[in-house]
Amino acid sequence: MLLLLLMLVALSHQQCLTQDDTKLQTDPKARLTLYAGQQEFSLDMLRVISSMNKNTNIFFSPSSVYSALLLAYFGAANQTEDSLKKTLHINADQDKLSTMQAYRLERFFQAMRAANGSGSYELRSPSRIYLSNNLRLRECMEQLFHDEVVQINFLGDPENSRLAINEWVEQQTKRLIKNLISEGKVTPSTSLVLVS
Known part of the structure; x- marks a missing residue:
């Protein structure tokens, strides 16, 4: 409830996903x-x-x-x-x-x-989109997905952006995955990084 x-x-602000985001009844x-x-x-x-x-194990x-x-x-x-x-x-x-x-x-x-x-045991499956802060994110999307969509300064500071993404991944995996994105892979032309 x-x-x-x-x-x-969250849906009362504006039409964001459909023509009628105010419908109360869920399917x-x-x-x-x-x-x-x-x-x-x-x-x-x-x-x-x-x-x-073929002929190999996959995970x-x-x-x-x-x-x-x-x-x-x-x-x-x-x-x-x-x-x-x-x-x-x-x-x-x-x-x-x-x-x-x-x-x-x-x-x-x-x-x-x-x-x-x-x-x-613990099962976690966090996902996040890192979006360049020079791209416009609709306010309603920011409100709906405030935990999952983060604007970041790829253009002005790609290295610190990479480090911030790696830090989030490290926190989410309890330090089991470190340096997911290697140096030089995030550039000023990076628009979006999808992490899961």
């Missing part, structure tokens, strides 16, 4: 179709990766990739939006708002599982 109220407050099937889409995407990804790596997290691409989908428009919707196996009749509400609900459940979970 609290999550629904928070989502309604009851949205979460199930999001899961189904994630399964299809995971199988697609497994097929592609395994065909490229990957399609869930993390799906989550990161879902963030990109929320900010996309036109042909990019259509391509991501198809790639992510989001039903053609499901709008972005329903998808975002399902995404938010799943993130909430993940946070609750983490808070109430077992001490013997």
Whole structure:
């Protein structure tokens, strides 16, 4: 209930994802179709990766990739939006708002599982988009995805931007992944870094 109220407050500002971001009723099937889409995407990804790596073991997290691409989908428009919707196996009749509400609900459940979970294991799947601060981010997107979208100074300070991204990754992985992005990979022409 609290999550629904928070989502309604966030959606009351302006039309951001759809023509009517104020609808109160969520699609009851949205979460199930999001899961189904994630399964299809995971199988697609497994097929592609395994065909490229025959006779070798592979380890990957399609869930993390799906989550990161879902963030990109929320900010996309036109042909990019259509391509991501198809790639992510989001039903053609499901709008972005329903998808975002399902995404938010799943993130909430993940946070609750983490808070109430077992001490013997921890499953975390953070995703973040780092967007150049010389690009305009719609205010509504900033409000909806304030934890997942961060504006950063790639143009003026690419090295410190790289270090900030690496620091976030290191914190999220409890220091298991260090220096994800190597020196020189972030330049003043970098517009976006998608991390999951």
